Amino acid sequence: MARALRRSRALLPSPRDYRDLRRTWKGDLVAGVTVGIVALPLALGFGVSSGVSAEAGLVTAIVAGMLAAVFGGSNVQVSGPTGAMVVVLLPIVAQHGVGSVATVSVLAGVAVLIAGALRLGRAVSFIPWPVIEGFTLGIAVIIFLQQLPLLTSPHTAAAGEHSSNAIVAAIESIAEADWGYAPWSLGTAAIVAAIMIVAPRIHPSLPGSLIGIVVVTLVSLVVATPLARIGELPSTLPAPALPDLRPELVSTLVLPALTIAALAAIESLLSARVAASLDDTGPYDPDRELLGQGVASIGSGLFGGMPATGAIARTAVNVRSGGRSRLASIVHALVLLGVVLIASGPVAAVPLAALGGILMVTAVRMVQVATVRSIVRSTRSDAAGFIITAIVTVSLDLIVAVLVGILVVGVVAIRNMSKATGVHREGLEGEAHPGDTRIAILRFDGPLIFAASDRVFDRVTSIRGVGVVILRVSQLELVDASGARVLTEIVRALERRGITVLIKGVREGHERLFRSVGVLSSLRHQNHVFETLPDAIEHARSHIRRERTRGDESDQGEV
Template identity: 35%
Template sequence: MARILLDRFSGYSARHFQKDLTAGVIVGVIAIPLGMAFSIASGVKPEYGIYTTIIAGILLAFFGGSRYQISGPTGAFIPILFGIVMTYGYQNLLIAGFLAGVMLFIMGILRLGSLITFIPRPVTVGFTSGIAVVIFTGQIANFLGLSGIQRHEDFLSNGKEILLHLSTVNLYSVTVALVSLVSILLMPRLSSKLPGALVGLVLSSLLAAVLFPEKTATIGSTFGEISNSLPSLSLPALNWETISHMLAPAFVIAMLGGIESLLSAVVADGMTGTKHNSNRELIGQGLTNMVVPLFGGIPATGAIARTATNIRNGAASPLSSLIHALVVLLVLVLFAPYASAIPLASMAPILMVVAWNMSERHVFVHILKSRTSDSLVMIITFLLTIFVNLMVAVEVGLLLAAILFIKRMSDVHAVTKVLPDFSDKHQKVRQHVVTEWRDCPQISLFTVEGPLFFGAAQLFEKTIMSTVQKKPRVLILRMAKVPYLDITGEYYLRSISHQLRNHGGLLLISGLQDQPKRVLKKTGLDQIIGEAQLYVRTGDAISAAISLLDVDKCRGCKHFAFHECKMLSALPEKEVAHSN
């Protein structure tokens, strides 16, 4: 731990502290309205988001894998957290968050940080865009000030609620929301230093308090007064039945949290030219999410927008994360009673803008225009996120992506019969020179390309066995372009070798790459084939095969598959007898 801190703060100076102080204060101010908004949208009290922001900011400063990462509640979590609250309740949300933290911690310990980044882009774009739609539409009721609304877990029911209660539109709420929205959109053009979300929140709240008090729903009237102190430490009531019920939701939180955190760290790397430690980041996020529920907080992850803001404002070290957390704590202690008067309509535009920014609409349209199988995966993931839930969307998206990947790998696999091309000065083997009139009856030479795995092994076996049934004396497999061999491919290779030996034939292999060679060694197939039958160069394998020919069968043969064929075909009977 001490060594990690020394690495992170080596060469630290007063000038660096000044930069961290500026960045930390600005990000802390931005994080306050976002933390409350994300909590409300997730179906829990606004202060829980504040608690999460404080604890995550402190812990990630010491245990995270990125120097500039800002962690806390994010919009990506809203649909899954709201679904858990609706289905299992707030207390079980805390348990799911704790279990997700354990999973992330274990992933980091097992050094699985790089594996999370293997999730296909169409899947992440699909569920991110779907989440954006759910967040945006979920704020329509607050934007319009609709009354009598009951929140449901599924998208269609929530849409129906909005339509049924459109007659209850509150023009005061709409006015407040518009002031907030215009402020958020205009502030980046007027000043890059003042956060639009905070300005919109303050201006619209003052407008409501001065011009039409008690005309709009507020945080206090909906959720009660916000406490100005941190909650006491409370251990969740864990038992095997509860754990078994919450494992699936916890896994989705862990995967989503891991993906968001590592994406945010990658963004930070790109902006600063640094390199994060993905496994340490997972460990840090895991510890954070194990501690946050003990104080009533909701799950946290790396926040891309806040991390980028942190960097743009000159952050020099993880100390900026700690400062941002302390700023949020100070505001909570001093101004919590005032926050209770914030109208819900003031917060709705904040989440709508967050949803718009996270929608990745340009990438979505780009993938859609490609009209490939990736487009299909993205659309299905997108629709399932909206109309079913995020858990099902990710599972189905990954399954479809895996199936399509296997199909693509199978399509690139090729097994072709080849012979030397005499018109080429290097006499490279080619497929087109194999014809009905030029094909050696005793030596079959094949080029195998692409991974030899379960998705392609059956085609490989079918192609080769059709030749084996003709009982060639020697079968040569050129495998220099086979980067990967799994146990299914090994099984079929073993079967081919066995069938050849049954009728006195011999299998020769040339150009084996390291991974297939290791598989043959581990399974003992290299001994069955014979290490002497494994060649580096195809030319050496062909020379060995020609020395094993039944010369009697070569006499008079007009196929002339190899250079030596003319000589062997012209041998007189006595020389044939001598050769035998």
């Protein structure tokens, strides 16, 4: 009970979270302001792109960013709306309306919170790297394509106007493009993109996205343009309120909420893990991180926001800007709150096309060419898992993509593992004895798992012309229930043919499995298990001598 209580306390905020604050606070303040500036256009863009509103994106960045900073398991994680959430939310908005987003945010937050309480934080380590990168590539493609409706028409892609599939929606938007409007919007997006590319080359600390927004907004205010704008934003945070939790709505949103919860967990844990590898940012607690992200999404939903996750790009900016404690993420949220309280008027004048340009550049930057090249050139299975995951992400569903990718990589990995399983016949060491040709020593190497069981059974039971078989199992690295079962079947098959089976070198970790599955009980005698090979050979020779003696007596009897 006391141990469970201690583990529960470890998931909650404590003064220990800020023990290094006296040393890091200056860097945290600078990093927090920097990330806040970087996060502003992204929050607005993801809010619009998801089909909700710029306000919802900003609210999510403020509320979820603050809550995740306090309750999360990473010292430097920055949370808010992300591209993965946009990809899932757009079809939900199209089918159930904007009001469903707050509901699904709370439901997904509860699911992630429960996952943290159940200590499922380490589960992300089971997702192979090529699958993660394929998933990221697919999301990047979707985010890029989702901006085309925004840039080809003065109206954003309203719910139900286009297909929920990004490729189909992009084709539809091009076919229905307003070519009197498109040159203005595409030009605006191009200017923002160019500034985002050039600004860091002038100085790494220049916030290209913010500069781009300011430039095109000022130009659009001076020059008469048909560009659609963000529109009026509230000058305060909305009051918290329970979303629509009618049973009939909740029942239809459970599966989308679970999808969002899985995405939030995966992306947040990956972001926290990446952050821990960037610099000396201290350890992170994956279970507490899930709990914190769950609280963040619930809080965001109560304020009318979207589901939140840890954001890899913003977290990386935080670390590289000197953020080392939770204060940096808290300051980032306060900076965005200041925008709402002080600068909501100027932000309302920002052209929507500028946000499209920012998200297009963000999507391109999500894909690292060197990473793609290294995966494609690695193994066939990893390359297949990467490509298939990316294709399924774009064409079908994000969670299905992850599952399919894991399945492809897993099946090929098991296949390769099964190929490493070998059965080799060895010669008898030392001075030869009469009848030694009637003794076979078979050495098992590698893992003995279900995928290799049939091949191993056929290899061993095909042996002929022997009276004793010694199975050397000390080199087996891994044995599952199927592998142990095939050993049982091998012993029984050989014994039925009158061949005595001896087993040498049962590992301590395998003995319990061998007993429970019946490997040892299938032997002719309980003394047919040996620790050393010389003892097993000596016992085998005694069997051969008795066999020869019986044969000689039989011959004399016939005479």
